Amino acid sequence: xxxVNVPDDLRYTKDHEWAKLDxxxxxxxxxxxxxxxxxxxxxxxxxxxxTKLEAGKAFGTVESVKTLSDLYAPMxxxxxxxxxxxxxxxxxxxxxxxxxxxxxxxxxADSTGFDGLLDAASxxxxxxxxxx
Amino acid sequence: MSDQAQSDAPLRRTSLYEAHKRAGARMxxxxxxxxPVQYSGLVDEHKAVREAVGLFDVxxxxxxxxRGVYAKQVVNFLVTNDIGKLVDxxxxxxxxxxxxxxxxxxxxxxxxxSDRFLVVCNASNRAKIVAVFEKAAKxxxxxxxxxxxxALIALQGPKAWQVLAQAGDISHLAAMPAFHFGEANLxxxxxxxxxxxxxxxxxxxxxxxxxxxxxxxxxxxTVGAPFGIKPAGLGCRDTLRLECKMALYxxxxxxTTNPIEAGLSWTIKFEKGDFVGRExxxxxxxxxxxxxxxxxxxxxxxxxxxxxxxxxxxxxEPVGVVTSGSPSPTTGKNIGLAYxxxxxxxxxxxxxxxCRGKDVEAVVVKTPFYKRK
Numbered sequence: 001x002x003x004v005n006v007p008d009d010l011r012y013t014k015d016h017e018w019a020k021l022d023x024x025x026x027x028x029x030x031x032x033x034x035x036x037x038x039x040x041x042x043x044x045x046x047x048x049x050x051t052k053l054e055a056g057k058a059f060g061t062v063e064s065v066k067t068l069s070d071l072y073a074p075m076x077x078x079x080x081x082x083x084x085x086x087x088x089x090x091x092x093x094x095x096x097x098x099x100x101x102x103x104x105x106x107x108x109a110d111s112t113g114f115d116g117l118l119d120a121a122s123x124x125x126x127x128x129x130x131x132x
Numbered sequence: 133m134s135d136q137a138q139s140d141a142p143l144r145r146t147s148l149y150e151a152h153k154r155a156g157a158r159m160x161x162x163x164x165x166x167x168p169v170q171y172s173g174l175v176d177e178h179k180a181v182r183e184a185v186g187l188f189d190v191x192x193x194x195x196x197x198x199r200g201v202y203a204k205q206v207v208n209f210l211v212t213n214d215i216g217k218l219v220d221x222x223x224x225x226x227x228x229x230x231x232x233x234x235x236x237x238x239x240x241x242x243x244x245x246s247d248r249f250l251v252v253c254n255a256s257n258r259a260k261i262v263a264v265f266e267k268a269a270k271x272x273x274x275x276x277x278x279x280x281x282x283a284l285i286a287l288q289g290p291k292a293w294q295v296l297a298q299a300g301d302i303s304h305l306a307a308m309p310a311f312h313f314g315e316a317n318l319x320x321x322x323x324x325x326x327x328x329x330x331x332x333x334x335x336x337x338x339x340x341x342x343x344x345x346x347x348x349x350x351x352x353x354t355v356g357a358p359f360g361i362k363p364a365g366l367g368c369r370d371t372l373r374l375e376c377k378m379a380l381y382x383x384x385x386x387x388t389t390n391p392i393e394a395g396l397s398w399t400i401k402f403e404k405g406d407f408v409g410r411e412x413x414x415x416x417x418x419x420x421x422x423x424x425x426x427x428x429x430x431x432x433x434x435x436x437x438x439x440x441x442x443x444x445x446x447x448x449e450p451v452g453v454v455t456s457g458s459p460s461p462t463t464g465k466n467i468g469l470a471y472x473x474x475x476x477x478x479x480x481x482x483x484x485x486x487c488r489g490k491d492v493e494a495v496v497v498k499t500p501f502y503k504r505k
Binding site: 039040042043061063064065066068087 | 169170173174175367370371433434435437458459461466488
């Protein structure tokens with residue numbers, strides 16, 4: 001698993017979402033590992049701007065040719081931005097899981113939850129462990 | 133992102149397991165075997181089969197042999213199609229029903245000689261079909277389950293026969309029509325080559341001794357390289373067969389469905405004489421069925437999946453169920469198969485698919501979704 005890209009400046013969930021904190025906003029997507037597992041992504045279903053999310057709860061789905069997976073909110077907050085481009089071009093997630101394949105931006109009332117997420121080293125460890 | 137649960141039961145491996153690992157396959161549990169679901173990527177492999185050639189390991193499938201002067205009668209009594217019409221070296225697709233006329237399995241029956249038949253069944257149904265055939269054969273003909281000694285490799289795609297020609301002398305098979313088969317030495321391995329498949333492309337399926345499969349597999353990948361051959365997994369096998377509306381047992385057909393509603397009436401030969409399920413099927417044919425398996429395209433935003441309920445266009449209670457569904461790599465549309473009440477099955481009929489609580493519009497379309505030119 002050591003060859004999988006896990007950027008150091010992000011935080012992660014065990015369900016393979018990534019989160020990037022910027023002030024009181026958190027950008028959310030799924031990791032390269034998740035994308036690799038899913039294969040060619042064909043549909044991304046995301047909530048509308050204004051939707052309130054609860055940490056750990058499903059907020060959308062991502063579908064590949066073969067499977068459907070739920071997306072889980074890394075933190076509680078309100079959706080303030082949605083990557084609308086994914087509606088017509090879900091393959092952007094395959095092309096750039098950590099950049100143009102981002103999914104939503106959450107506004108969080110309390111950013112301390114961010115520190116509770118896995119850092120890059122812990123996430124890498126999690127990947128190694130689940131591979132065996 | 134949630135991972136799919138996996139069973140911890142011990143899995144069997146085909147003789148090509150090491151070859152799959154070497155090729156970077158992702159292995160998944162499938163009907164008790166650890167099988168390659170994909171190598172380079174489902175869509176990439178799907179395209180290779182449609183445009184060039186792909187190589188599949190389907191050694192998990194069951195191969196049963198019946199021998200003896202009454203073998204033909206025994207087999208013909210158990211299946212819906214007429215194997216009495218086969219000549220040596222010819223094969224036929226058929227359903228195998230129970231007395232209620234519902235489907236125990238779908239099979240290909242190969243006539244090797246007037247007193248020797250090979251039955252190829254789904255891996256998931258092997259134990260059941262072995263029991264049925266073994267019981268029927270008792271006191272009438274010899275029965276041998278050859279599954280554990282027989283590997284099966286499918287070479288599929290428009291360039292499949294060009295690749296095969298590099299594997300050994302197949303000149304005597306090159307002009308062979310579909311659903312015919314013959315013997316050939318490929319890379320010095322004695323093989324049976326059948327012009328059959330599950331992808332909608334030309335190609336063949338190659339039976340060989342279990343332990344010699346790696347020689348054939350590696351050989352085909354090597355001689356196939358200039359033709360763009362790719363190892364292809366079960367993932368694209370499913371999307372390829374779906375585009376051609378070939379039924380998948382356990383998805384589209386099972387012991388709750390009969391061949392008539394599944395669109396497989398053409399496999400029932402009532403005139404051949406008695407066979408298991410004949411009476412019920414004759415009655416069903418006369419009365420007509422209440423539901424039919426149809427192909428559809430999603431017109432709304434959503435991907436139908438196996439098990440999703442279907443509803444009338446105005447909504448309300450479920451009226452049927454999606455049996456297969458996927459994005460179609462060839463057409464770019466989200467397609468599927470579903471059982472619908474006959475009133476909703478006309479081409480162009482609109483209905484709804486309940487995609488996890490969201491009703492998404494779909495329309496019945498002509499099938500197959502894809503047909504090779």
